[in-house]
Amino acid sequence: xxxxxxxxxxxxxxxxxxxxxxxxxxxxxxxxxxxxxxxxxxxxxxxxxxxxxxxxxxxxxxxxxxxxxxxxxxxxxxxxxxxxxxxxxxxxxxxxxxxxxxxxxxxxxxxxxxxxxx
Amino acid sequence: xxxxxxxxxxxxxxxxxxxxxxxxxxxxxxxxxxxxxxxxxxxxxxxxxxxxxxxxxxxxxxxxxxxxxxxxxxxxxxxxxxxxxxxxxxxxxxxxxxxxxxxxxxxxxxxxxxxxxxxxx
Amino acid sequence: xxxxxxxxxxxxxxxxxxxxxxxxxxxxxxxxxxxxxxxxxxxxxxxxxxxxxxxxxxxxxxxxxxxxxxxxxxxxxxxxxxxxxxxxxxxxxxxxxxxxxxxxxxxxxxxxxxxxxxxxxxxxxxxxxxxxxxxxxxxxxxxxxxxxxxxxxxxxxxxxxxxxxxxxxxxxxxxxxxxxxxxxxxxxxxxxxxxxxxxxxxxxxxxxxxxxxxxxxxxxxxxxxxxxxxxxxxxxxxxxxxxxxxxxxxxxxxxxxxxxxxxxxxxxxxxxxxxxxxxxxxxxxxxxxxxxxxxxxxxxxxxxxxxxxxxxxxxxxxxxxxxxxxxxxxxxxxxxxxxxxxxxxxxxxxxxxxxxxxxxxxxxxxxxxxxxxxxxxxxxxxxxxxxxxxxxxxxxxxxxxxxxxxxxxxxxxxxxxxxxxxxxxxxxxxxxxxxxxxxxxxxxxxxxxxxxxxxxxxxxxxxxxxxxxxxxxxxxxxxxxxxxxxxxxxxxxxxxxxxxxxxxxxxxxxxxxxxxxxxxxxxxxxxxxxxxx
Numbered sequence: 001x002x003x004x005x006x007x008x009x010x011x012x013x014x015x016x017x018x019x020x021x022x023x024x025x026x027x028x029x030x031x032x033x034x035x036x037x038x039x040x041x042x043x044x045x046x047x048x049x050x051x052x053x054x055x056x057x058x059x060x061x062x063x064x065x066x067x068x069x070x071x072x073x074x075x076x077x078x079x080x081x082x083x084x085x086x087x088x089x090x091x092x093x094x095x096x097x098x099x100x101x102x103x104x105x106x107x108x109x110x111x112x113x114x115x116x117x118x
Numbered sequence: 119x120x121x122x123x124x125x126x127x128x129x130x131x132x133x134x135x136x137x138x139x140x141x142x143x144x145x146x147x148x149x150x151x152x153x154x155x156x157x158x159x160x161x162x163x164x165x166x167x168x169x170x171x172x173x174x175x176x177x178x179x180x181x182x183x184x185x186x187x188x189x190x191x192x193x194x195x196x197x198x199x200x201x202x203x204x205x206x207x208x209x210x211x212x213x214x215x216x217x218x219x220x221x222x223x224x225x226x227x228x229x230x231x232x233x234x235x236x237x238x239x
Numbered sequence: 240x241x242x243x244x245x246x247x248x249x250x251x252x253x254x255x256x257x258x259x260x261x262x263x264x265x266x267x268x269x270x271x272x273x274x275x276x277x278x279x280x281x282x283x284x285x286x287x288x289x290x291x292x293x294x295x296x297x298x299x300x301x302x303x304x305x306x307x308x309x310x311x312x313x314x315x316x317x318x319x320x321x322x323x324x325x326x327x328x329x330x331x332x333x334x335x336x337x338x339x340x341x342x343x344x345x346x347x348x349x350x351x352x353x354x355x356x357x358x359x360x361x362x363x364x365x366x367x368x369x370x371x372x373x374x375x376x377x378x379x380x381x382x383x384x385x386x387x388x389x390x391x392x393x394x395x396x397x398x399x400x401x402x403x404x405x406x407x408x409x410x411x412x413x414x415x416x417x418x419x420x421x422x423x424x425x426x427x428x429x430x431x432x433x434x435x436x437x438x439x440x441x442x443x444x445x446x447x448x449x450x451x452x453x454x455x456x457x458x459x460x461x462x463x464x465x466x467x468x469x470x471x472x473x474x475x476x477x478x479x480x481x482x483x484x485x486x487x488x489x490x491x492x493x494x495x496x497x498x499x500x501x502x503x504x505x506x507x508x509x510x511x512x513x514x515x516x517x518x519x520x521x522x523x524x525x526x527x528x529x530x531x532x533x534x535x536x537x538x539x540x541x542x543x544x545x546x547x548x549x550x551x552x553x554x555x556x557x558x559x560x561x562x563x564x565x566x567x568x569x570x571x572x573x574x575x576x577x578x579x580x581x582x583x584x585x586x587x588x589x590x591x592x593x594x595x596x597x598x599x600x601x602x603x604x605x606x607x608x609x610x611x612x613x614x615x616x617x618x619x620x621x622x623x624x625x626x627x628x629x630x631x632x633x634x635x636x637x638x639x640x641x642x643x644x645x646x647x648x649x650x651x652x653x654x655x656x657x658x659x660x661x662x663x664x665x666x667x668x669x670x671x672x673x674x675x676x677x678x679x680x681x682x683x684x685x686x687x688x689x690x691x692x693x694x695x696x697x698x699x700x701x702x703x704x705x706x707x708x709x710x711x712x713x714x715x716x717x718x719x720x721x722x723x724x725x726x727x728x729x730x731x732x733x734x735x736x737x738x739x740x741x742x743x744x745x746x747x748x749x750x751x752x753x754x755x756x757x758x759x760x761x762x763x764x765x766x767x768x769x770x771x772x
Contacts, residue, residue, distance in 0.1 A: 023663055072560050096231060096232055107484070145418075162436055211425050
């Protein structure tokens with residue numbers, strides 16, 4: 001049903017193009033190159049000694065279950081800096097059913113003013 | 119002027135219904151407010167079809183002179199069909215909302231809409 | 240005519256009638272056996288899919304098809320020469336059949352998935368009946384050419400999906416989400432009916448083609464009643480589709496419904512979005528193409544609201560801890576992308592040297608509808624699989640699920656890459672079209688869109704790390720892989736995502752471009768009813 005040529009065509013946007021088959025071929029060649037370069041590394045190291053343990057700046061390493069970061073602590077730096085935005089947004093989403101209808105009426109009033117005036 | 123009174127009543131009913139939905143705390147009052155808005159919209163649809171001096175839009179039972187000057191003397195029938203459909207839909211929605219309120223009261227123990235908000239942020 | 244033409248002629252009515260018949264027969268069939276009922280529902284939906292394929296092939300090769308309920312021609316001509324259209328007419332052009340394709344794929348995968356997701360619940364015959372009624376209402380919304388018919392199907396979808404969201408009655412949060420959903424939906428539908436009354440009193444017609452014809456007949460003016468009706472319809476349908484800041488019911492409803500139900504409610508949201516497309520571009524298209532300043536301002540207000548939607552969706556998704564609620568916020572952000580292209584299309588509609596930008600934006604938006612349904616749907620199905628296996632919903636308690644649930648991890652990874660717009664998945668192709676076309680309207684829009692995509696990747700890295708990677712916990716010792724029908728459902732969607740990603744040009748050439756061209760000018764839509772008048 002589809003000719004081979006139309007399967008391999010590029011997608012032209014107004015100002016650029018995108019061809020996924022060429023991209024997949026390029027990525028496989030790059031992966032093969034990276035794999036070959038990785039295989040050229042040093043193979044002689046002593047297992048089970050201090051050479052294969054993680055370095056945590058001198059801190060002791062706990063067992064794996066305690067070291068797993070919980071998901072609400074993960075982006076702490078980001079949420080701390082954007083605290084002003086987050087307090088506004090959390091107050092907006094307060095879960096009150098009447099406030100949902102209030103937002104609907106506010107947006108309708110704004111769009112009325114803009115469509116009516118222009 | 120007197121023919122504008124139904125339209126003023128429609129706007130008043132919609133505003134009263136919206137005030138009830140926005141500012142009342144009891145969940146049952148919010149449902150009553152939605153029912154008032156629906157009555158207002160139905161009244162609007164019926165008032166649209168009124169033509170002055172018109173009779174009921176039943177074609178076979180009309181008097182003889184109505185058929186002669188046909189379209190101007192009957193009230194419009196299409197909005198009446200729309201209103202019937204809308205009333206039936208409104209009854210179904212009202213039944214569903216009230217049964218949900220019954221279950222919510224068993225789970226939350228309160229009918230205050232500012233306390234039924236475990237899903238926030 | 241031979242039987243093939245007979246089926247094609249009657250297929251619009253059969254597509255709506257077959258699931259309706261199945262919905263009313265399901266309680267009878269389920270008295271026999273459970274397996275017989277499941278097979279019956281699947282067979283009826285496959286017949287509907289076959290009819291959709293036949294109708295789609297016909298519409299995409301031959302043009303617009305109309306179907307008059309009650310027989311006869313589309314118009315009734317009085318002896319004095321006046322032309323009236325008095326019957327309910329289904330009118331199917333390329334945009335309608337595109338949305339019907341999406342809906343039937345969503346419906347079949349939803350039923351296949353819920354065969355084993357819902358196996359242990361009771362009350363299943365009511366579940367299948369109400370899901371079939373919801374599928375009927377979504378298909379009806381997308382096939383019809385009549386505004387009041389659209390309102391009736393909208394109300395049916397609102398009632399049935401409210402009953403499905405509250406399926407787990409023993410949880411309080413599901414009831415609360417269903418109550419908020421039905422309050423919002425009934426207010427939106429009532430304002431839609433009010434606007435419908437306004438349009439009827441002005442133009443004495445309920446058919447979309449007839450109203451569009453009457454609007455551009457004598458002299459193009461955008462009077463007060465037209466403006467009021469336009470604002471009421473657009474804001475009501477945009478609230479049903481999830482534009483911010485009216486999106487909060489969407490995150491509650493998607494987060495608390497069972498996963499297969501969420502999958503079909505995505506279809507209902509897309510049908511309301513289709514309504515916005517139809518009203519903006521076909522009903523009012525003739526006015527916007529000549530009155531320059533009004534479409535410019537309306538387009539810009541929709542663009543600003545869409546940008547707010549994208550930003551709110553992504554920023555709030557970063558701090559969620561509930562798995563499905565997080566994906567619901569991402570769904571809100573993706574709807575913002577589609578509204579962005581509606582706004583860009585409206586802004587450039589009346590400017591002749593920016594028409595190409597508008598067309599590329601519309602193609603990107605319409606392609607993004609199907610990509611969004613598939614990607615977000617796959618993420619919801621994977622989240623449902625995790626809930627089925629572990630009975631946990633909070634991300635803080637999960638860790639190390641990739642050891643036992645290998646296939647679910649792979650499908651979640653494919654969905655994650657597709658939503659963030661990473662090549663070679665289909666999300667990248669549609670987002671590239673959106674970035675490139677909105678850049679030419681104003682560069683800031685494109686910058687905010689790209690930033691939001693990067694933050695989406697950040698959100699999903701957090702989810703993938705905390706749910707699937709990491710050490711194994713003792714309470715997840717007995718977790719097994721999910722049953723086969725859920726895996727088949729997810730696998731089909733992942734396969735479609737990869738195929739659409741590797742060959743986007745075929746999809747755009749055969750499905751998306753006819754839809755975008757059908758929306759940009761409404762003369763063909765009108766002349767299919769009025770026959771060249």
